[in-house]
Amino acid sequence: MEELTLYQKILESNLLNFIIMVSILVVIFKKAKLGAIFDKMAADIQNSVMTSAEAAQTALKEYKEAKRSTKNTEAEKEEILSKARDGAQNMESSAACALQKEESALDEKCGVQMENDVKKAKETAAGEIYETVTALAEAEIKNRILNVENREEIQRKLIDNCINEIDTLDEARFGGKI
Secondary structure (H helix, E strand, O other), X not given: OOOOOHHHHXXXXXXXXXXHHHHHHHHHHHHHOHHHHHXXXXXXXXXXXXXXXXXXXXXXXXXXXXXXXXXXXXXXXXXXXXXXXXXXXXHHHHHHHHHHHHHXXXXXXXXXXXXXXXXXXXXXXXXXXXXXXXXXXXXXXHHHHHOOOOHHHHHHHHHHXXXXXXXXXXXXXXXXXX
C-alpha cells in the first residue's frame, strides 16, 4: 500500500473540518452582532419596567389624594385599584409581546445568516479542496511519468487502462452488446 501523502494525513486528521467550523462560528458571531441586540432588548425591558413602576406610583398617588380629599366610598377605591392593576397588566403584556416579537425576529435573522454563511463556507471549501486535489494529482502524475526510468512501460499501462475503461463504458452503455 502506498505511503500516506501529507494531503491524506490532513484529511484524516479532521484538522481541515475543525478550521472550517471555527471560521464559520467566528463569521456568524461577527455578522449577527448579538451583543448589541441583547443590550437593546435589555434596555427595552428596563424601560418598560421603569414605566410600569412610574405608572404604579402615579396610581398610588391618585389613590392617596382621593382618599384624603373626599373620604370616598369603597366603590371609588376599588375602581382606582382596578385601573392601576389593569394598567400594570397592560404594560406587562405589551412588554412581553414586544420581547416575543424581538426574539422571533432575532431567531429568523440568525437562521438566515447562518444558512448563508454555511452555504458560502461550503462553496469556498469545495473550491479550495478541488483546486488542491487537482494540483496534487497533476504533480503526482508528472512525478511518476517524468522521473521513472521505464516510461514506455508506464505509458503502455496507461493506454491499456484507458482502453479497458472505454470498453467498460461501452459495455455499460450498450448492455454488453458491442
